[in-house]
Amino acid sequence: MGLDFGELRADFEDESYPLSKADLLAAYGDREIGTESGTKTLDEILGPVGGETFDGPDAVQQTVLTMVGASAAGRTDYSDRRTSQDESEQESF
Template sequence: MADDKQGRDKQADDEERRQQKREVEEARNRADEDEPMRGDPGERLGDLDEVLETHDYPTTTDELVEAYGDYEIETQRGEASLEEVLAPTDNQTYDSADDVRSRLLGLIHR
């Protein structure tokens, strides 16, 4: 391509079209992603948040599911029971309510 004004204008126009195409493609890809959850973590855990504070620690995943498995938690895809949220995890030990909250919040953001 000749190095003249017309050639430079064509290159600039081509680059602008490629950039617009990239932006459209990125927007399409982002449309498939889950929206990040906002707000107070305690609100997402509902009544379970307060119950965790009074639970005896250390405790295990199995003990939590047995005691509170029916409690509903707000996830990115709607509400799910504690049992459903913890289902993909192995039985592990938690030393505090904060440990449990941290694990749950990590799982519901997936």
């Protein structure tokens, strides 16, 4: 799934840049972004970031992705496919 920005993606596109973190959070801080583990507000995600200024919507989205980190990626190192080696091995419990 990754992240679900919902309507925020379009809102970020419509903003004028450069845009400070303070201005971004004043406008959208209470808006939620969906992840595999639930939802978080933009303020919860970007709150720990220093006094950053964003130069465009891609910079905002990349910072959100960085701050959310691996928790948004869902199950890591997972595959529903078996290899031929897996099929020939038997596990003993």
